Amino acid sequence: MSGLFARPRWRRLLRAVRMRRTWRSDTRIHIEAAVPPGGLEPLLARIESLPSVRWARYNDQLGCLIISCSPDADFELIAETAEEIADEVGGAHEPKSRAHPELHPGDLRPLIRSGVELGAELASVAGSAILRLTPIKPLSSELDLAAALEIVADLPAVRKPLEQLISISRAELALELASTAVNTMLQREMGPAMGTIHRALRMIELTARRKTWSEWEHRLCQRPEDHISSRGAKDERPVPMPQGPIERYVERAGPASLSAFGFGVLFTRNVELAASTIFAGVPRPARYARDAFASYWGTRLARAGVLVAEPHVLRHLDVVDTLLIDGALASRGLDLIVAHARAAELQVVLTGGRGALGVRGSLEVMTSSPKDAIRELQRDGRCVAFLTLGASAAHDVADVAIAMHRDGDAPPWGAHIICSDQLPQIAALIDGFAAARRASEQGVRLSMVETALAAAM
Numbered sequence: 001m002s003g004l005f006a007r008p009r010w011r012r013l014l015r016a017v018r019m020r021r022t023w024r025s026d027t028r029i030h031i032e033a034a035v036p037p038g039g040l041e042p043l044l045a046r047i048e049s050l051p052s053v054r055w056a057r058y059n060d061q062l063g064c065l066i067i068s069c070s071p072d073a074d075f076e077l078i079a080e081t082a083e084e085i086a087d088e089v090g091g092a093h094e095p096k097s098r099a100h101p102e103l104h105p106g107d108l109r110p111l112i113r114s115g116v117e118l119g120a121e122l123a124s125v126a127g128s129a130i131l132r133l134t135p136i137k138p139l140s141s142e143l144d145l146a147a148a149l150e151i152v153a154d155l156p157a158v159r160k161p162l163e164q165l166i167s168i169s170r171a172e173l174a175l176e177l178a179s180t181a182v183n184t185m186l187q188r189e190m191g192p193a194m195g196t197i198h199r200a201l202r203m204i205e206l207t208a209r210r211k212t213w214s215e216w217e218h219r220l221c222q223r224p225e226d227h228i229s230s231r232g233a234k235d236e237r238p239v240p241m242p243q244g245p246i247e248r249y250v251e252r253a254g255p256a257s258l259s260a261f262g263f264g265v266l267f268t269r270n271v272e273l274a275a276s277t278i279f280a281g282v283p284r285p286a287r288y289a290r291d292a293f294a295s296y297w298g299t300r301l302a303r304a305g306v307l308v309a310e311p312h313v314l315r316h317l318d319v320v321d322t323l324l325i326d327g328a329l330a331s332r333g334l335d336l337i338v339a340h341a342r343a344a345e346l347q348v349v350l351t352g353g354r355g356a357l358g359v360r361g362s363l364e365v366m367t368s369s370p371k372d373a374i375r376e377l378q379r380d381g382r383c384v385a386f387l388t389l390g391a392s393a394a395h396d397v398a399d400v401a402i403a404m405h406r407d408g409d410a411p412p413w414g415a416h417i418i419c420s421d422q423l424p425q426i427a428a429l430i431d432g433f434a435a436a437r438r439a440s441e442q443g444v445r446l447s448m449v450e451t452a453l454a455a456a457m
Contacts, residue, residue: 105213289443
């Protein structure tokens with residue numbers, strides 16, 4: 001299989017950076033599309049009438065048209081014609097990738113964006129070093145612009161309005177480029193150097209995920225009935241997600257930083273120096289620790305053959321405290337899974353069902369449906385990872401949805417993580433919850449050291 005098209009590289013790059021996302025396997029084309037209500041059937045009928053097209057379906061989870069073609073088809077022509085039809089039928093509607101920049105695992109654009117950010121970080125390091133050798137003085141300002149940008153990037157309450165205005169991916173790219181430009185003018189190398197490592201890890205993760213998708217695509221997409229055209233709107237979480245180590249630190253560090261700022265102004269009479277304590281309260285080391293672990297774990301999972309359909313869940317593994325297991329799995333023997341979950345300090349719960357009766361004495365059992373059980377646990381303040389075999393309606397409400405997939409079964413669209421039907425693989429995956437918690441706790445300790453040093457200085 002190959003991503004995009006077997007054409008000159010400049011044409012593949014041009015298609016990758018266009019507004020519409022396109023990916024190709026040996027016999028299928030994935031085309032990003034926004035389908036208006038009532039416009040799906042005419043759209044699919046027109047595409048299926050094209051020469052060499054076997055069938056066409058819309059996959060709501062991926063936000064794409066899936067077009068199956070004959071091996072000798074002109075894939076380039078079919079893709080361009082299908083894009084024109086999609087623009088004509090649904091051009092006024094917003095593609096789902098605007099809100100979810102990594103919705104399609106084969107999308108090349110997140111990798112290109114990370115490459116641009118990595119290049120900007122490297123250029124900032126080189127530019128700062130060169131400027132230090134010249135008579136040009138660093139940018140002077142009453143406010144630490146680099147730290148101010150870090151606050152926008154790190155605090156969700158500040159960053160979210162920007163994401164809603166220009167989209168998640170564009171906001172991330174804009175903040176990264178602005179930060180590297182400011183660091184260059186301030187002639188600082190440390191921030192961009194750390195950013196270089198961060199972006200390199202991210203590129204490795206995205207590359208491994210994209211390769212794994214190439215191996216999984218034929219297992220998930222080869223039949224027309226494998227695609228769900230409309231999964232409906234997701235239910236809102238009944239209560240906000242519990243706080244993890246980093247969120248708890250931010251809650252404590254905010255007032256402490258403000259207090260340090262007040263004392264700094266009182267004793268130094270210098271607002272600029274005192275403001276450094278506020279900026280030091282932003283958990284940059286903790287965020288880097290969480291992201292670095294998520295990139296490392298995502299790469300490790302991908303290389304083990306696990307498809308991380310939605311990588312953002314790897315960024316809150318440290319918050320998960322409960323593993324809910326579908327009762328249908330009880331007959332398969334769960335000793336290994338339970339042992340690893342308890343070693344990771346997770347509360348293990350089994351949903352109801354005939355298979356759950358045999359383990360009622362050793363595990364907590366909930367007789368309600370998986371979806372209702374997840375909602376009940378969430379209302380009790382739990383962050384829930386849900387493990388099941390195959391597709392489940394509960395995937396849409398779980399905080400981390402893990403699905404084991406067997407060839408021939410319906411694809412578990414909606415699961416965040418998809419793996420093979422192998423219990424040892426699941427057990428190794430569960431170890432990541434404890435590792436994520438340790439990484440965040442270590443990042444918090446680094447942030448505490450940074451804040452203390454800033455206050456002391």
